[in-house]
Amino acid sequence: MEQAILQVARAIEQAERILVITGAGVSADSGLPTYRGLGGLYNGHTAEGLPIEAALSGPMLQRDPALCWKYLAELSKACLAARPNAGHSAIAELQRRKPGCWVLTQNIDGYHRAAGSPAQRLIEIHGELAPLFCQSCGAEDDELIEHLQRPLPPRCARCAGVLRPSVVLFEERLPEAALGKLYDELRKGFDVVLAVGTTASFPYIVEPVMQARKTGGFTVEVNPSSTDLSRWVDVRLEGKALDVLPALLSHIPEH
Structure with missing residues (x-):
C-alpha cells in the first residue's frame, strides 16, 4: 500500500x-449514511411501500410534495448533522x-x-440542498433548517408555492x-x-x-x-x- x-x-x-x-x-x-448498500439510508422500499427512487423523484414532488419532502427532510437532517x-x-x-x-x-x-x-x-x-427555491415564483429561501422544524412541504414566504432544493431528483x-x-x-x-x-x-x-x-x-x-x-x-x-x-x-x- x-x-x-x-x-x-x-x-x-x-x-x-x-x-x-x-x-x-x-x-x-x-x-x-451512504445512499445504497450496507448501512444505506434507504434499503429497498419506504414506509409507504414505494421504491425510494419513486418517493425521491421529480414527478412525486409535483404529485405529492409532502411525501417527497418526508424523505428530502431525512436526507437534509442527515447532511446537517454531520461535518x-x-x-x-x-x-x-x-x-x-x-x-x-x-x-x-x-x-x-x-x-x-x-x-x-x-x-x-x-x-x-x-446540485446542493441549500438554498431552497420556490417552484412557483422562483424566490430563493435560505431557511432550510427552520423549514425542517415546520410542517412539510416547506412553503414560499412570498407566494406560498412549494419550495424545493437545487438537487437532481430521480427522473430529472x-x-x-x-x-x-x-x-x-x-x-x-x-x-x-x-x-x-x-x-x-x-x-x-x-x-x-x-x-x-x-x-x-x-x-x-x-x-x-x-x-x-x-x-x-x-x-x-x-x-x-x-x-x-x-x-x-x-x-x-x-x-
Whole structure:
C-alpha cells in the first residue's frame, strides 16, 4: 500500500491538471449514511411501500410534495448533522497546492465547499440542498433548517408555492451548467483522475477515467471495496478516503 501511495503521489506532483471525482463514500466517513448498500439510508422500499427512487423523484414532488419532502427532510437532517472530514480537507488542500485540480462530486451535502474547495473548481453534478427555491415564483429561501422544524412541504414566504432544493431528483435531468462545465474541462484533458468513494455507475463518472486512460493519463481509485471501475484504473488504493487521502497528501510537497 505504501508503495502504491508513493506512486500516486509522484503522479500527482508531476501533474498539472487533476480531476478528483467523489461519491457517497467520502461523506460516509463523516457518519453520513451512504445512499445504497450496507448501512444505506434507504434499503429497498419506504414506509409507504414505494421504491425510494419513486418517493425521491421529480414527478412525486409535483404529485405529492409532502411525501417527497418526508424523505428530502431525512436526507437534509442527515447532511446537517454531520461535518466535513479529513478526506474533504485533504482534497481542498490538494486544490490549494495544485491550481489545476478540479473536484467533480455526486454529493449534495456541501462538505467540499465547507472544507475549503474553491467554488470555481468544484462541480456539484447533483446540485446542493441549500438554498431552497420556490417552484412557483422562483424566490430563493435560505431557511432550510427552520423549514425542517415546520410542517412539510416547506412553503414560499412570498407566494406560498412549494419550495424545493437545487438537487437532481430521480427522473430529472442533470443541470446543464454543471454538465457544460464538466465537458469544457474534459476537453482540455486531465493528467491524473482519482475516483474516490464512488461506485461509478454513471457515464459522467466513468467517462473521465476512460478518457484519461486513452490519452495517457494516470487513473486511481480510492475505495474500501472493489467497484465496476476497479479493473480500469492504474492503481487501486484500498481504504477509506478519510485515511488514504491525508496519507497521500503527506507525500506531495508544497511548492
